[in-house]
Amino acid sequence: MKKILILGANSDIAKECANIWKLRNEQLFLVGRNEDNLKKIAIDLKIENKFILQADLSEITNHEEIFNKAISAMNGLDFVLISYGVLSEQKKCETDVQLALKDININSLSVISFLTIMANFFEKQRSGKIAVITSVAGDRGRSSNYLYGCSKAMISTFLSGLRQRLFKYNIKVIDIKPGLVSTKMTKNFKKNILWSDPKIIGKKIVKIIDQGKEVTYLPSFWFYLMFLIKIIPLKIFKRLKF
Numbered sequence: 001m002k003k004i005l006i007l008g009a010n011s012d013i014a015k016e017c018a019n020i021w022k023l024r025n026e027q028l029f030l031v032g033r034n035e036d037n038l039k040k041i042a043i044d045l046k047i048e049n050k051f052i053l054q055a056d057l058s059e060i061t062n063h064e065e066i067f068n069k070a071i072s073a074m075n076g077l078d079f080v081l082i083s084y085g086v087l088s089e090q091k092k093c094e095t096d097v098q099l100a101l102k103d104i105n106i107n108s109l110s111v112i113s114f115l116t117i118m119a120n121f122f123e124k125q126r127s128g129k130i131a132v133i134t135s136v137a138g139d140r141g142r143s144s145n146y147l148y149g150c151s152k153a154m155i156s157t158f159l160s161g162l163r164q165r166l167f168k169y170n171i172k173v174i175d176i177k178p179g180l181v182s183t184k185m186t187k188n189f190k191k192n193i194l195w196s197d198p199k200i201i202g203k204k205i206v207k208i209i210d211q212g213k214e215v216t217y218l219p220s221f222w223f224y225l226m227f228l229i230k231i232i233p234l235k236i237f238k239r240l241k242f
């Protein structure tokens, strides 16, 4: 039985992962901000109250305590999935500095805080897996979502260095880069053929973590799409609108 901490357990993608892990009888500790949703998930998955915790994860000073609570409740820890994040309108972030910095705080600084705490724990333990949902948006800044994109790029770069640091301890550092997924975060977006169902993405994330695959685009066609976007010459790229 694996002991798994989910930070951002109310995420539609994380919920799918939690469903699968619960069916496999893994031990879960769920941390979410919206208490009603968290309690509903706990009831659905038959998770006892001592294994759930309501917390606003933008409060970085509480991270150490949250992490330790999860470890003591489960009496250990095998891996962590970080699945929380926000996506404010790019246009609003261009004029509202406070909003832009708030998003960077939750998507980047707060995630880096948790990653630092768990890296030190797993390093001492000499085992563990760290999985973070970043985004294809981090691969190249585009005018339509560069605030969100840079917040995710910061994490992908951090994970790349962390992976090298923890390699000798056999600790897997997993960067999961979804494309477009139909969840609460994207409910107001117009959908097309590029969009994926969170059920499918959740199932794939569980498989990726099982295999310890270090960087994955989800679905895999996003690897090719982003490759093409990354090789567009700057002279052309800066004139494009997307």
Ligand SMILES: NC(=O)c1ccc[n+]([C@@H]2O[C@H](COP(=O)([O-])OP(=O)(O)OC[C@H]3O[C@@H](n4cnc5c(N)ncnc54)[C@H](OP(=O)(O)O)[C@@H]3O)[C@@H](O)[C@H]2O)c1
Pocket (backbone or CB within 6 Å): 008, 009, 010, 011, 012, 013, 014, 032, 033, 034, 035, 037, 055, 056, 057, 058, 082, 083, 084, 085, 086, 106, 133, 134, 135, 136, 177, 178, 179, 180, 181, 182, 183, 184, 185, 186
């Ligand atoms: N949907 C996509 O197209 C897509 C694509 C690429 C990457 N991603 C990433 O995938 C991850 C999961 O997102 P999702 O698509 O499943 O969307 P989602 O259902 O909206 O989940 C995002 C979760 O983040 C949590 N959150 C936001 N601010 C928080 C805070 N201050 N403290 C604690 N929790 C906070 C929210 O928790 P509460 O519900 O408790 O408020 C929410 O449940 C995110 O990192 C997102 O950036 C999503």
